[in-house]
Amino acid sequence: MKTTNAAATLASVVFLRIQEFARRPVQEQARLRAQLEAVVAVTVAELAPAARIVLDAADGTAIAVLADPQGALRLAERALPATAAGLPLCIGINHGTVQMASGGENGMIGDGIAVAASVAEFASPSRVLISRSFRDALADVTPGTEAGFFPAGTFTDGGLRTHELFFPDAQAARRRQRRLIALGAAVVIGLVVAGAAARVATGGQQKFLDGVFGKLGISAKQRENYTRGLREKLKF
Amino acid sequence: MAKKKLSQLGRYKITGELGRGAMGVVYKGQDPALDRTVALKTIILSDDVAGRSDYQARFSQEAKAAGRLNHPQIITVYDFGQEGDLAYMAMEFLKGTELRARMKDGAVGVPEAVHIAEQVAEGLGYAHEHGVVHRDIKPSNIMLMPHDQVKIMDFGIARMRASDHKTSTGLLLGTPKYMSPEQVSGSPVDHRSDIFSLGVVLYEMLTHTKLFSGEDTPQIFHNVVNFQPTAPSRVNPEVPPMLDFVVERALKKDPAVRYQDAFELAADLRSVLAELVHREAAVSKKKGREIDTTKTMKLDPEALRSALQAPAAGAIGSDTRLPVSLRFDCKEAIGRLTEPTRRDRRLLTRPPRPVGLLRGIARDPGKRLLFFAIVVAALAGGAIAFA
Numbered sequence: 149m150k151t152t153n154a155a156a157t158l159a160s161v162v163f164l165r166i167q168e169f170a171r172r173p174v175q176e177q178a179r180l181r182a183q184l185e186a187v188v189a190v191t192v193a194e195l196a197p198a199a200r201i202v203l204d205a206a207d208g209t210a211i212a213v214l215a216d217p218q219g220a221l222r223l224a225e226r227a228l229p230a231t232a233a234g235l236p237l238c239i240g241i242n243h244g245t246v247q248m249a250s251g252g253e254n255g256m257i258g259d260g261i262a263v264a265a266s267v268a269e270f271a272s273p274s275r276v277l278i279s280r281s282f283r284d285a286l287a288d289v290t291p292g293t294e295a296g297f298f299p300a301g302t303f304t305d306g307g308l309r310t311h312e313l314f315f316p317d318a319q320a321a322r323r324r325q326r327r328l329i330a331l332g333a334a335v336v337i338g339l340v341v342a343g344a345a346a347r348v349a350t351g352g353q354q355k356f357l358d359g360v361f362g363k364l365g366i367s368a369k370q371r372e373n374y375t376r377g378l379r380e381k382l383k384f
Numbered sequence: 385m386a387k388k389k390l391s392q393l394g395r396y397k398i399t400g401e402l403g404r405g406a407m408g409v410v411y412k413g414q415d416p417a418l419d420r421t422v423a424l425k426t427i428i429l430s431d432d433v434a435g436r437s438d439y440q441a442r443f444s445q446e447a448k449a450a451g452r453l454n455h456p457q458i459i460t461v462y463d464f465g466q467e468g469d470l471a472y473m474a475m476e477f478l479k480g481t482e483l484r485a486r487m488k489d490g491a492v493g494v495p496e497a498v499h500i501a502e503q504v505a506e507g508l509g510y511a512h513e514h515g516v517v518h519r520d521i522k523p524s525n526i527m528l529m530p531h532d533q534v535k536i537m538d539f540g541i542a543r544m545r546a547s548d549h550k551t552s553t554g555l556l557l558g559t560p561k562y563m564s565p566e567q568v569s570g571s572p573v574d575h576r577s578d579i580f581s582l583g584v585v586l587y588e589m590l591t592h593t594k595l596f597s598g599e600d601t602p603q604i605f606h607n608v609v610n611f612q613p614t615a616p617s618r619v620n621p622e623v624p625p626m627l628d629f630v631v632e633r634a635l636k637k638d639p640a641v642r643y644q645d646a647f648e649l650a651a652d653l654r655s656v657l658a659e660l661v662h663r664e665a666a667v668s669k670k671k672g673r674e675i676d677t678t679k680t681m682k683l684d685p686e687a688l689r690s691a692l693q694a695p696a697a698g699a700i701g702s703d704t705r706l707p708v709s710l711r712f713d714c715k716e717a718i719g720r721l722t723e724p725t726r727r728d729r730r731l732l733t734r735p736p737r738p739v740g741l742l743r744g745i746a747r748d749p750g751k752r753l754l755f756f757a758i759v760v761a762a763l764a765g766g767a768i769a770f771a
Contacts, residue, residue, distance in 0.1 A: 157721055157732040165697045170641045174629045174652045185711060198716040203706035206632075206696040210706055214717060215731050240697075243736070248721050255694075255707040265700035281736070288736035292748035306698065328750045335754075336761035343765030350769075 159201075159212040159246045160220035160282060161264035164188065164227055167236040167273050169207035183235045184209060191226045195219050203256055208237075208268070210261055212246050217285040218293075224276045225316070231274040240267025241278045243285035266305040267313060280312045296321040393424055393472050394465045408470070412477065415462070421477040422462060425538075426470045443471050449516050450539040457507030459527070459537045478535055484523035487589065494622050495660045497589035498653050500526065503534035504582055505650035511539060512575035512646055519573060521581035522562040523588070560604040561596050565637045568605045576639040579646055583634030590627070591619040609637065612695075624663070627656045 164187070166180050188209050192200050195213060203210040213220040224239045231237055244260030263279055271277040277300055278286075287294035297314035304310050348356045361371050390398050396413035399421075403410045408426035415422050427443065429436050447464035450473075454460065463474040483500065486492060492500070504526055511518065518525075518539055527535045560568070564580035567573050587595045595613055598604035616631050617623040630652045636642040643649040694706050708714055720728050744751045 157724075158735065159732070163697060170633070170636070170696065173648075174626055174633065175655060177629050178626050188712070192712065197713060198720055200712075201714045201717045201721075202709040202712040204694045204709045205700070205706055206694050208697060209709065212717075214720060215728075246721075248718055249705050255705045257705045261706055262700050262704065265697040268697050284736040284738075287739055290747065291739040291744050292750055295750075325750060328754050332754045332757040335758050336764075339758070339761035339765035340768065341765075343768035346765075346769035 157214075157246060158243060158285075159214050159260055160217045160241060160243045160285060161246065161260045162211045162213065162220050162224050162227075163205070163208065163240045163242075163261075163264040163268035164210070164224075165205070165208040165238045165240070165265075165268040165271070167238050180235060183230065183233070184237075187227050187230045187235065187237070191223045194222065194226070201256060203261070205265070210264060212256060212260070217243060217282060217289055220282075221276075221278075221286065221316075228274060228276060236273040238268050238271035238273055239276045240264050240269070240271050241276065241282045242267055243279070243282040263309075263311065266303075266307075266309070266311060269305065270303045270311070270313060275315060277313045277315055280314070283314055295324040390470075393426070393467050393470070394463075394474075396422060396424055396472075396474060398424065413474065415474070422474045423477045425473045425475060427472070429466070429469045429471055440466065440471065447473055449514075453511055453514060453516060453539060455507055455510040457503050457534055457536055458511060458539060459535050461539070475537075476535075478527050478529065478537075480527040480529040480535070482524050483526040483528055483534075483585070483589075486528055487523055487592075491592050492589045494590060494620070494624075494627070495657060495664070497586060498627065498657045498660065499532060500528070500534050500589065501582060501586040502650050502653035502657060504536055504585070505579075505646045505653060507534070507536045508575070508578050508582065509646035509650060511536075512578070517573065517575050518578050518581075519567070520559055520562070521578050521585060522559045523585055526585070560601050560608070561594065563605075563608060564639070565609045566639055568608045574639070575646065576642050576644065579634055579643050579649055580636075580639075582646075582649070583631055587613060587616055587631055587635065590616040590623050590631070593619060624656065624659060626652075626659060630656060 164184065166184060169177060169180065172180065188202060188211070192202060192211060195216065199214045199216050199219065201212040201214075203212065211220075211223060213223065220241055224241055227237060227239060242260055242264035244258065244263050246256055246258035246260045249255050249257050263281075267277050267279050278297060283294050283297055296316055296318070298317035298320045300313040300315045302310055302312050344356070347359075351359075357371075366374070390411065392398060393411070393413065395417060396415055398411045398413050400412040401409060402412050402423060408428050411424040411426065413422045413424045414420075429439060444464070447461060451461040451464070459478065460476040461473060462476070465472055465474075504521070508518065508521070516539060518536065520538060521536070525536060525538045527537055529535055562581045562584050564573065564577040567577050584595050596604050596607040596611060598607055613631075613635060615623075615628045617625060617628050630649070633641075633652075634643055634649060643652075695704050700706070708718065720732070724732065739748070745755045746752070
């Protein structure tokens, strides 16, 4: 069924803002704008045409990515190296409501864009900042990826709205991996020790050790030698 | 306005009338001492004694400041004085055409408009450097002289006029359509106000339209403060993209993000002029070969136009619209939003769900590994305990 006015939908909005664009000389503005166009052309090429809407802002570009938060993040990360080429990009990503105005003829409106713009305002060049809602959207699609973001703090914009922001941190992902490995090892050891303890409690220590050494094919003499040697070492 | 016909003002012999304005009459005069023709601008003094002395003091101060300005783009003030209830200023007599008349007669070409604005900016820069703010830059105060020279008129006088026309609410009346937002709101005005006014003049020259129009003064004031102008290139396709940037910056509502210096504006206009000249030369040179010279432009003008109409990140509110870029084909994605399929409607309107334990184990590799480790360890522990 066709609708004349689109319902408010959710999209991940990547806002690429050129730092202090208004204050730069006009020639530089034209150069930076041309560079940004090139960066956007390269980065959006990765997304399917049905999944992105490119919007113009006076000091940058906003890209609304539909149903693909991972794609939005990849786009931002691919645009970031442009800073090294002299294009000071401040990137903000948000996941929020967007709506085509008058069936798309009058551009796009929505809180999703407004918050992304605010987030980009807080970002410094060569840094991507994401909002909590984008982090949640990313976690919804690929659980676990949210751990790769470190809290950047809470920021209040000009409209006195507070935004909890995060930035991608490769170390955070590694730290989480290490934590999970340590936790796994501890749980494994704990469970095995608990099993052994239960066995000792029910059958006695000697019976338990006989069973274990028997399964390992160690004779009583070998066991005695081994335990004596162990005691000697412990005494020392 | 003068009630009787004058024949003499100070040492100047009046030979004719050049025009009439809100403040008084402008006469053509002859200076017998130097045998030169002058323009005599008269201002009717207030009948109120206290107001009159105050006015005289300010007039003297402003005339002295204007008299100190010696620049090819600024009309020269020779002398000032008072005769009865008339204050007058003797100025250089200019044989030219007012920009207002030129704009009325026909369209001003883009290179010509840029050249005029560049010269006015140069003159303003000089005046600002000497601490004089014009406050009433408008087409009727810009005189086009022979050999493409431009002169700014009414320095100092403009300030007198503005101060003299305070309404009961304290609001200044000048020429509303060319006033800056800070002038309209009664905030302190500095040289950046002239830059805004010149931006309005340039916009009107380029687009051949009135930028801030309205049925009455309050409506014009409202538009000056709130209306975001369309990029000039959208109205006149001959305007190059870089000129859009220049005009946009000159017309910034916030003086802090406007051009901070008229010389800076003049420099940018010179760059634009150089680009225009280069483009015209390229067009005429390659016309015979039918080469599309627009391809030499670095930017897509259409994309730039829409970008210039859009607000900056800092100005985007929840109800602000961003135009769709014309450089990228977004029809397919827009179609998904305007005419969504059932799948899209479900997919695009679904808010993110919190990740539960089971989904976390199923989709998060780290949690999955931990889960398997726990299961294996539990089995091992169980086997040890009960086997």
